[in-house]
Amino acid sequence: MYEVVFQCFETIVETSKNWDSETLIKAKGFISCLANFEVLVSFVVTKNCLRYLKQITVSLQQRSRDILSAYTEIQTVKSYLQDMRNEPEGYFEVMMEEAKYLAEGIGSEPSVPSQCKRQTLRNNTPATSVTEYYKRSVLIPFLDHLLNELNSRFSKHSQLVSQSLLLTPQVLVLSKTPDLPPGLQELSQMYKDDMPCIGSLTSEYHRWYKKWTSEDSPTDHKLPSTGIETLHACNGGFYPNIFALLKISCTPPVTTTEYERSFSSLKLLKTYLRSTMTSDRLNSLALMHIHRSTEIDKSAVIDQYATAYNSRMKLSTTDFLG
Structure with a gap:
């Protein structure tokens, strides 16, 4: 891939008459950098x-x-x-x-x-x-x-807090660990001052495991799979210690690194026809795609373009847009 990119910029320089001066300057700079x-x-x-x-x-x-x-x-x-x-x-x-x-x-x-x-x-x-x-x-x-x-x-702390994901029903069912995992024991000791009754955590876990692995429990695709979903499904009155651990697990950002949705929108727009040496056009298309609710005055757009680039084209009327 490195050689292909290098050859691409060399081709741009060799066919200089097909490119504007700004593109040629950037291509030569990239060649010097890659070499x-x-x-x-x-x-x-x-x-x-x-x-x-x-x-x-x-x-x-x-x-x-x-x-x-x-x-x-x-x-x-x-x-x-x-x-x-x-x-x-x-x-x-x-x-x-x-x-x-x-x-x-x-x-x-x-x-x-x-x-x-x-x-x-x-x-x-x-x-x-x-x-x-x-x-x-x-x-x-x-x-x-x-x-x-x-x-x-x-860090050691974030890895330990991630062990609270063992309490999520989907993971609980797949792990098949009816006894309290060592990671949860260590986590409860770290936050023992925040636990309502740390001595009953083991019995709570046994009941919690039985609750989600019993025959009348929801099917796998309906089981809570995240800390927030599990927190909403947990009755703090019956499972006070587990409820406390779930609240702790939902506080630090240790459960996901999912990308922002704007990147998903941008990916839909980035095609070979739209990708150019500059990003102005792509950014404008991205804004139009993401902010669909914004109304655009087509006449004002064409008037602005005609004013800025009057040497390229003459647009005296925009009645055809009606």
């Missing part, structure tokens, strides 16, 4: 490190049962990335081979930025080879940043 070996190495490092997070991000956008699996897998990914950070040599050798292969495909040569005694615009990373330079300046800082973000977003 930069430092950018190429950064691309390879980012791709190879983030691919371990792909399935987790997909699972976190699903329902409760998938989120629990994702939180379990996060620790495995963090451990693997930490191993890569501690001993990066073997991993980075493979990445450098890929970067050199891509560089050869686009006619670029492996190189490092010039060194000087006093650097003010970037880090003056000491290194004796190209591989060592990019390992120190690209891979290690990126892994440090990635691990810090993962530890911040998926």
Whole structure:
């Protein structure tokens, strides 16, 4: 894909008479950027490190049962990335081979930025080879940043609170765990001051499990599948501790990373015909699609266009719109 994008911009430059000056300037800038070996190495490092997070991000956008699996897998990914950070040599050798292969495909040569005694615009990373330079300046800082973000977003507290999803009926039925899970025990101890009667949590859980796994319980597709739905279905008088845990679980944002709906609308609009080098036209179409209730005066639109671009066309009347 990297080579294809590079060749696309080269084609634009080679067929310059078919493009305006602004497009040509941007295409030449992109070619210069993509041919930069430092950018190429950064691309390879980012791709190879983030691919371990792909399935987790997909699972976190699903329902409760998938989120629990994702939180379990996060620790495995963090451990693997930490191993890569501690001993990066073997991993980075493979990445450098890929970067050199891509560089050869686009006619670029492996190189490092010039060194000087006093650097003010970037880090003056000491290194004796190209591989060592990019390992120190690209891979290690990126892994440090990635691990810090993962530890911040998926802290011990957030992973523990996610265990409250075991109380949602859909997960409860699938898990088939009639005894109180250790994760819920640990969570209740963390919030013991907020629990009405922590000593009766085990018996509450037994009754809660029986309630949703009995033969007269709703079918699977009708069972509550989120913390909010479960909270509404929980009688706080009969299950005070479970009700408290559900309220706690609904407070931190640990149950979903679903995208905003405006992105869904934008995706419907982004076609090959509408995608251009600038985003003005696409943004305008997006606003028209999202805000359907807004009435648009067609005559005013054409009058404004005719005034702004009177050298291109003459529109003396808009009666044909009537």
